[in-house]
Amino acid sequence: MKPSIFVVEDDPDISRLVRHHLEGAGFTVKLFPTGNAVMPESERQRPTLFILDIMVPGKDGLELCRQIRQTSSLASIPVIFLTAKSGEADRILGLELGADDYIPKPFSPRELVARVKAVLRRFERPLSQSPLRIGEIEIDPAAMTLTVRGQSVTTTATEFRLLDYFARHLGRVFTRDQLLDSVWRDTAYVTPRSVDVYVRRIREKIEPDPENPRYLKTVRGAGYRFEAAK
Amino acid sequence: MKPSIFVVEDDPDISRLVRHHLEGAGFTVKLFPTGNAVMPESERQRPTLFILDIMVPGKDGLELCRQIRQTSSLASIPVIFLTAKSGEADRILGLELGADDYIPKPFSPRELVARVKAVLRRFERPLSQSPLRIGEIEIDPAAMTLTVRGQSVTTTATEFRLLDYFARHLGRVFTRDQLLDSVWRDTAYVTPRSVDVYVRRIREKIEPDPENPRYLKTVRGAGYRFEAAK
DNA sequence: TCGTTTTGTAACCTGATTGAAACAATTGGG
DNA sequence: CCCAATTGTTTCAATCAGGTTACAAAACGA
Incomplete structure (x- = not known):
């Protein structure tokens, strides 16, 4: 924003x-x-x-x-x-x-x-810079690095921000519009559906099986939710 | 503190x-x-x-x-x-x-x-005076000397300060603006893009292959990060 | 002082990122 | 079981961020 x-x-x-x-x-x-x-x-x-x-x-x-x-x-x-x-x-x-x-x-x-x-x-309030670990996923905002199952994974800036946001709000459902408001820098002209695309991209990077997500779940009619995999 | x-x-x-x-x-x-x-x-x-x-x-x-x-x-x-x-x-x-x-x-x-x-x-001098060695790179602030793979390398003052700063904050991403704040003396109004130029100059001096940096990495959409080469 | 080095800017270039669109697949209600 | 709504997926053009070089100005040194 x-x-x-x-x-x-x-x-x-x-x-x-x-x-x-x-x-x-x-x-x-x-x-x-x-x-x-x-x-x-x-x-x-x-x-x-x-x-x-x-x-x-x-x-x-x-x-x-x-x-x-x-x-x-x-x-x-x-x-x-x-x-x-x-x-x-x-x-x-x-x-x-x-x-x-x-x-x-x-x-x-x-x-x-x-x-x-x-x-x-x-x-500017220093945004959460502490590293975060959820199951097999490690997120380090200070270094802007992502590690999944021990493997270092590259992400783009937007992917990283979105993933970080999800991971720091475990279990909560966010609508596409909410995500655009809080994660996107300039929310003005972005279609909510673009969120879908980024969700897809993140899934490809963190999910063992992107078709059956264990972390980044779809909540039909509402939006998306990130949860610690069982 | x-x-x-x-x-x-x-x-x-x-x-x-x-x-x-x-x-x-x-x-x-x-x-x-x-x-x-x-x-x-x-x-x-x-x-x-x-x-x-x-x-x-x-x-x-x-x-x-x-x-x-x-x-x-x-x-x-x-x-x-x-x-x-x-x-x-x-x-x-x-x-x-x-x-x-x-x-x-x-x-x-x-x-x-x-x-x-x-x-x-x-x-606060003592902080940044101890020599530092990262992989094949040796930095000695007291003498302001830089040694890369055994070869002595000359640097300008600004190059040296920037490299020293990176090397003492391994693995962290810094935006161009942050670097200007902490590395550039007196608050001259320097364009963030000038950082790019110095990154380039440093790479030429420390990287075996400046086009594929092993130490001073670009983090697209964020800034730069210095890491110990694998 | 004059020549040399350093510093920082501007301009241009390139490739990665972004986000929309189009189409496919899935879901759930009736 | 069918339909409408919702989400998934892929593709692609435009944009943007970073790389690079050349150069003017400033600082420095002799």
Whole structure:
């Protein structure tokens, strides 16, 4: 699932620039020319990160940041400021609360993307990196290796993520749509039926007999379930 | 074990800011609003690093630093000053006692974290100094020499750091961004793809057949992994 | 300083991965 | 037993990620 970024910026040239480069880097971007609509929208669909220009019509960036920090459902979302004059930095950094970085204008596109990524990396919860063993199957996310019955098996990134997800949620049934939401990076344009294809590919790699799966079972009318083989 | 940082700062806004970002960067932070309680507490649980505001009630930063340097159990712990005026900096670093860096206010979170990390890196030396041997490859960081199949091989500084990093984290997959974070000095905004180029250069130096790497493997969709060749 | 080395980027190329589509097989209800 | 719904399987084009090379800029050394 792509990280989504809310950008509050009144200058259309700048916001176009920001959108273009962030989207190019794989983010979903939502633009707000004024600060007014931001809070309601944020509470409906929590963004992954905010980029706020300090000076915008309506609520300005500082005020927005304050509100974000005081709203419990949003308080932990990182905020990056766009500042025109470096002098403004004093106020932000000295007195204001919890901005996670600021980018002085003018900025290079690369710097923008790098800073956004750096902040996100700091906040990204480390996903389960511990190795996992289920019957004859060993999954090591840190090394991205899969071993089946002692044999090392190669997988593609998507296969690996899907298998890892199943293996860490033993016995639970997932619909195709749920899997797309949690495993696929960008769920937007993927057909649920593609999951079938990946299930097939995984079965070929882990099942002794792919036609009679012992691990990755079909649950007719619902989806798939991974279980420890008997 | 997380590095622990003692922060002496009376302004609550600033100390909150500092704590937030250092904790976000994976440090344990302990705040002292005045200089008084610092010394006793430091001797009980030695912090990894001090951050001292020069002007604080009670003992001020300079006085504290002097005492730290005179206390044998603490003398080797790095100290970073927070200064308001840049003019103060010279005195601190040049004439006064053993401060290891200073951060002028106002500072950006990024800068704060970067400097703390930089100082810690300078002090953590023993970690990465022991020679290392993996299969036919010998890496000696102290001498910055590389020997492959008995042949001495020259490397550039960046190549060496990257190889050393890989070799000390055998079997783990690193994304390009992670590698840029941990291997590349100062936070220049380097394109992730540059990592590819260095991987190529290293392969040419250590792999018998660079087209079929036995050590430095590509993990498609994830990054690279160094493994002991079979 | 000037020449050399190192560093990082851009461009192009190639092959692996991805996901949709088409068709086949299976299941379960009536 | 038949039908409709659901899932399985295979194929294939487009896309994407990584490899490679060449080169400009920066850093370095003499």
